[in-house]
Amino acid sequence: MNIQESTRFAIQGVTANKVRSALTTLGILIGVAAVIILVAVGTGSSKAVADSISKLGSNVLTVSSTSTSAGGGRAGAGGPGGSGGFAALFGGGSATTTDSGTKSRSPQLTMEDARALTDKTTAPDIEGVAPVVSAQSVTATYQGASHSVGTFTGTTAAYLLINNDSIATGSAFTDADYNDHARVAVVGTTVAKDLAGGDGTSIVGKTVAFNGKEFTVVGILGSKGSQGPQDQDDVVLAPATAVQDTLSGYGSISQIKVKAASADTTSAAQTQVETVLDGRHGTTSSDRDFSVFNQAQILSAASSSNATFTVLLGAVAAISLLVGGIGVMNIMLVTVTERTREIGIRKAIGAGKGDIVSQFLLEAVILSLFGAIVGVAVGLIGAHFTIVGVQPVVAPYSVILAFGVALATGLFFGLYPANRAAKLRPIDALRYE
């Protein structure tokens, strides 16, 4: 009795009751497909987040305030005197700085903090600095159309460079606009389409009211698409000076975006940012009231939360695979009972324990193998569709794992019924009706 022979008997057994075998296989199939698709969704969303973060550039640092105390009273971030290039823009601005906060402890990030970072002698590895002033709940109106803006950012021209933003139509605002407190704005495609209709390009050159304050739209940003629920095209950029004049007031700024000269100097730039700001805020690494993130840190935070998400999805799918395995065991137990007499005949004419075990074990494995193969196919096909806004990315390990676990399930859950069959005494089995 060889394995071929046992396989033939097992295939005969499986095909003898096609509907039942198909239903049993379905349990394994769903389990395998679920593991592959759900892990692919998890991996896909990780990849989407990683992609959008890396689009920002690996040499961008984000400085944000960690203090919660209000610092709204600090005024005097007046327009710097110089022009032409942002280094000159901030570097030359000391003449008009009226603030006395230098070297004193300030709870929030200020325009002066941003300006200090442009000093090439204390921060040689920093290539660009852009302060970010946010205006909350801004509604844009244009010729009767209105749109609630997702993100309204006041910044400098350097922001577009740092953020890898491009201009699709029209032009960006300039440092001169910044210095002149010019009321100009660059809008994202979502905003443009919502206000002007069509492809939105007709809005360039027109005046749009943001919370009643009029800004002239000079350009439209290139589309960046969505990152999860956040539409990255639902943005408006304007010179920080004009935004402070009209919408946000002269309080603290929410972030400072810093671009290092290259990816290799990112950590040097980070140290320089911390040194300069520690000096200005009078803090040390232990009581720092701001924090500096680089993209790698944000990426690792995002991917660790995504990994948890993926594991959870995988676990749910694994449970369905286990249930499928129990289905195989159930059917094999029924089969063994049903075929008690056949087992008795086989044993009477010379089948050994091993022959019976291998026959029934192979039946269980064939059921789960078939389920696993079709399950992998269904999983790979299913992963081509976008699921809840995520384009799944099939992880090869999940395919191998699901397939292997399905087979192991068949073996494990087939073992008990097969042994039960083999243990039957031929005299009892033959008497069974």
Added chain:
Amino acid sequence: MATTKPVIDLARVTKTYGEGETAVHAVAGVDLVVERGDYVAVMGASGSGKSTLMNIIGCLDEPTRGRYLLDGVDVRRRQEATLSRIRNRKIGFIFQSFNLIPRTSALRNVELPLAYAGVKPGERRARALAALDKVGLADRTDHEPSQLSGGQQQRVAVARAIVTEPVLLLADEPTGALDSHSTADVLDLFDELSAAGRTIVVITHEVEVAHRAKRILRMRDGLIVADDRTVPVHELPPAFRVKAAAS
């Protein structure tokens, strides 16, 4: 005869179910020797112990006490694997309810004991076809049991029993589920096999069946109460002799 070993040699064999007061002696002490080439019928009412005796002879059950040599081999206290090998090599079973594997062709059914014996596919097929030819079913090899009549199914079972060339053919009520025409067919087949020198033991409660044998044993209460020989061991079975004389 190359050997003088008896096919069956039972000495003081008992089979007891239960213990103490409630003990039932299904077989209460049987001495039996069956020579090679004999054709023996075992008769008895139900409960006489003939089925238990058949299970012991067929190595499907172990005697409680006593000695059993099958073709000179002591089969007591053997591992289950050894017993299935002994059954496979030495005994061909024929059951009342045919006991063919369902949804499996006649050829595959006949091949089955050879498969368990490890015979190669080519030889297996040739031997199975020869056995089916011998029982007159050469044209039914691809039929499944459900497509065959009762008589044909029993002939497939006989083919399966003889395909391994066993020393003993053991039939348990082989005609119990057959009409008279099929019964005659199967009994003629037994006569031919006996005439060819095979050793046959038939368990039956039908007198007509028993009268085809060379020797008739009667059992009652677990004991052999009568042992009548109608034809010497090495002569042809009675009905076959009559037929041969007639033709």
